[in-house]
Amino acid sequence: MACTVRVASPLRSYTAGAASVDAVGHDIAAVLADLDTNYRGIRFRMIDEHDRIRPHIRLYVNHDAVTSLQQAVHPGDTLHLICALSGG
């Protein structure tokens, strides 16, 4: 199932600068795995060794916060990768 992934600015070094990319998967874990296949290393920036979302990262499907990597993703959904910023 294809979805759109909106990539936060600090993570775009992995996607060759692309703000939006496609990925497939039936849940968040699968989508992130697919993303990592195409953009090596991007998953580890967001998910730690214990499969927890890192504390400076928020994931949203459409406008709903992701709390579990097992959360379902449906065709046409948009996964937003949000990263804490600190610039002022």
Place this chain on the structure above:
Amino acid sequence: MAMTATEKQRYARHLSLAEIGAAGQSRLKNSKVVVIGAGGLGSPSALYLAAAGVGKLALVDYDVVDLSNLQRQVLFTNADVAQSKVAAAAKRLAALNPDIEVVAHDLQLTADNILDTLREYDVVIDGTDRVSTRYLINDACVILGKPLVSAAIHRFEGQALTYLPERGPCYRCLFPNAKDGQVPNCADAGVLGVLPGVMGSIQATEAIKLILGIGELLTGRLLTYDALTTRFDEFTVARRTDCAVCGEHPTILTPQDAVPKSKTTAAQRALISHSTPRQLQLRLESAAESTTPILLVDVREPHEFERGHLAGCVNVPIGELAARMDELVASLSGSSRGRSSRPDVVFVCRSGGRSLQACEMAVGARLTAVPINLDGGLLAWARDVDPEFVVAPV
């Protein structure tokens, strides 16, 4: 108090708005707002708040104006370079609106002074450039029960969120525990000059609405703006019952400095050595023959380390260094065995800032080694020694 003729003329466009009018303008005049960080975000927010007639407007910063600031920090001009930011800003704001009181706090906020600094203000605006300072400000606002309008920027992207005491999530509810090294800032990554103009203006708008009690605030809503694609998005942020500062059982009851303040004196700082990339290269090439052992410590975050590091480096992220100093001592004991001199410990990071902080911590911890900073960091290494070396973005 009735408005003067000059005030009626100055605020005529506000007075025409039913949502503001004379009563609203009076509320603005009686309000006190503090803007923390006289930078890219603080510039437009302070200018608009002064123009709007906020009666008492304070600025907090401890830096001086640099030429590289002028690309986005519209409070300043060429003539202000090398001047105190808050002093130059106060002069500019007073010139814009002589009817308001402008206060310049030329200081670095710490756990010791933040409560007293913020206490008298009605609204706090965060335009700082370090995540640890953002937590310090957030925690102080929660403890004091002050509304906080936060924004942050990076390259072409901005974020904004407004905290209302007891009525919405705080910054820690959004990002519970980010570390400085994990979160990029503009100095490392660059920023489109006009971007803080957009986000700082949103902060000023939020503060004015808050004072006036009109409209809908960004409370519980994270606003993001992508200047490259001209997209605004918003995401719901819920209050966390387990939030360390605003949750049901808070563990943060007083403001805390994220990294303990350096206790190093000038004399101790003189114990830190500095190395250029070429000097380090020569030192590493001769390490086998040297009587002085060397330990390389990369204080970047693991994701940066993974994408490329110097051979033989150990990775101790700056946020873990204090707790892992014993580990370094053990490594140094091992590497000095059979050698006659005290070992050298070289701290490296991306651009030389975090590693210098590590050197100060090593001196403060009385590490039995000579702490050496790789000046300019791995970016300088890639520029001067190894153009193939990959320096990961933060």
